[in-house]
Amino acid sequence: xxxxxxxxxxxxxxxxxxxxxxxxxxxxxxxxxxxxxxxxxxxxxxxxxxxxxxxxxxxxxxxxxxxxxxxxxxxxxxxxxxxxxxxxxxxxxxxxxxxxxxxxxxxxxxxxxxxxxxxxxxxxxxxxxxxxxxxxxxxxxxxxxxxxxxxxxxxxxxxxxxxxxxxxxxxxxxxxxxxxxxxxxxxxxxxxxxxxxxxxxxxxxxxxxxxxxxxxxxxxxxxxxxxxxxxxxxxxxxxxxxxxxxxxxxxxxxxxxxxxxxxxxxxxxxxxxxxxxxxxxxxxxxxxxxxxxxxxxxxxxxxxxxxxxxxxxxxxxxxxxxxxxxxxxxxxxxxxxxxxxxxxxxxxxxxxxxxxxxxxxxxxxxxxxxxxxxxxxxxxxxxxxxxxxxxxxxxx
Numbered sequence: 001x002x003x004x005x006x007x008x009x010x011x012x013x014x015x016x017x018x019x020x021x022x023x024x025x026x027x028x029x030x031x032x033x034x035x036x037x038x039x040x041x042x043x044x045x046x047x048x049x050x051x052x053x054x055x056x057x058x059x060x061x062x063x064x065x066x067x068x069x070x071x072x073x074x075x076x077x078x079x080x081x082x083x084x085x086x087x088x089x090x091x092x093x094x095x096x097x098x099x100x101x102x103x104x105x106x107x108x109x110x111x112x113x114x115x116x117x118x119x120x121x122x123x124x125x126x127x128x129x130x131x132x133x134x135x136x137x138x139x140x141x142x143x144x145x146x147x148x149x150x151x152x153x154x155x156x157x158x159x160x161x162x163x164x165x166x167x168x169x170x171x172x173x174x175x176x177x178x179x180x181x182x183x184x185x186x187x188x189x190x191x192x193x194x195x196x197x198x199x200x201x202x203x204x205x206x207x208x209x210x211x212x213x214x215x216x217x218x219x220x221x222x223x224x225x226x227x228x229x230x231x232x233x234x235x236x237x238x239x240x241x242x243x244x245x246x247x248x249x250x251x252x253x254x255x256x257x258x259x260x261x262x263x264x265x266x267x268x269x270x271x272x273x274x275x276x277x278x279x280x281x282x283x284x285x286x287x288x289x290x291x292x293x294x295x296x297x298x299x300x301x302x303x304x305x306x307x308x309x310x311x312x313x314x315x316x317x318x319x320x321x322x323x324x325x326x327x328x329x330x331x332x333x334x335x336x337x338x339x340x341x342x343x344x345x346x347x348x349x350x351x352x353x354x355x356x357x358x359x360x361x362x363x364x365x366x367x368x369x370x371x372x373x374x375x376x377x378x379x380x381x382x383x384x385x386x387x388x389x390x391x392x393x394x395x396x
Contacts, residue, residue, distance in 0.1 A: 093229035302381035
């Protein structure tokens with residue numbers, strides 16, 4: 001009997017302990033939930049108070065920002081470096097930015113009663129506004145005062161006198177590479193040699209010619225710092241005409257194409273020279289006779305003239321080719337290198353009978369020409385093959 005009674009006492013104590021633990025857990029959870037709810041509500045209340053105040057301030061900032069005396073942006077701008085814009089132009093840039101792209105974003109919290117909002121234009125931060133909590137007159141209801149005090153739900157106000165501007169954030173840079181005879185205008189101001197960071201840059205389409213020829217055109221790279229706000233630039237070509245650079249094209253866009261008249265002149269020269277040149281190389285005729293005819297199209301004392309002369313001795317005595325046929329030549333392009341030097345890109349077809357059979361030859365060549373405009377005379381001084389294809393037709 002006594003054992004049963006002791007067992008009931010132990011069970012009762014255990015139930016009591018479990019009940020107290022559960023009750024403590026519920027009480028802790030309820031307190032945490034209530035406190036979290038209060039804090040969440042306080043945060044929502046704070047945001048609801050602050051955001052409209054900042055937005056309202058932003059709306060009138062456009063007017064006040066210009067009337068803030070020595071602390072205002074006009075004074076700040078006048079003390080900044082902006083060599084490619086006047087003070088007035090910089091002010092106008094900032095007015096346009098603030099009218100079109102002004103945003104206020106939450107910044108850091110200084111302390112419990114002070115936080116910041118940052119002024120942004122695009123990705124550039126150029127100012128900061130301070131928002132502070134102000135004390136207020138107690139309400140008649142003590143419970144309201146207690147709730148406000150516990151939640152720190154005091155009213156927020158913008159500290160208009162404390163607005164700061166970091167206009168360095170609106171600085172931008174400009175970098176461009178153009179032909180050396182181009183003019184670059186930045187915000188209406190021409191760039192000078194003081195802005196050149198690299199010169200003598202080769203045209204990519206003329207790279208193979210720089211070692212052999214002097215005076216070829218090059219490019220210049222300009223770099224500019226401390227441009228306030230947006231960059232407005234314009235390019236003028238060598239003749240002072242507005243132009244643009246197509247980033248999808250190579251440097252051939254900078255080479256002025258030859259006139260149709262000059263292209264036709266080179267087209268006629270190409271046909272005459274290529275016919276005689278391929279016949280001489282084929283060795284199907286009397287070499288001295290072919291050489292004398294070809295000399296009318298070759299620059300005297302040039303590398304090509306010397307090479308052709310040496311070919312005569314190497315060909316004579318073993319010539320077995322005959323029946324030369326010229327099947328036409330196409331002038332693909334003409335590139336002006338300056339100083340009367342031109343490169344003719346040519347595709348030609350010819351054929352001749354050889355001991356093994358008839359051979360057709362296709363040759364892609366670059367013919368280097370010196371053109372004397374005053375006499376309208378053109379002479380080749382070098383020929384470079386960059387593609388040759390042969391087809392044999394035995395017994396043809």
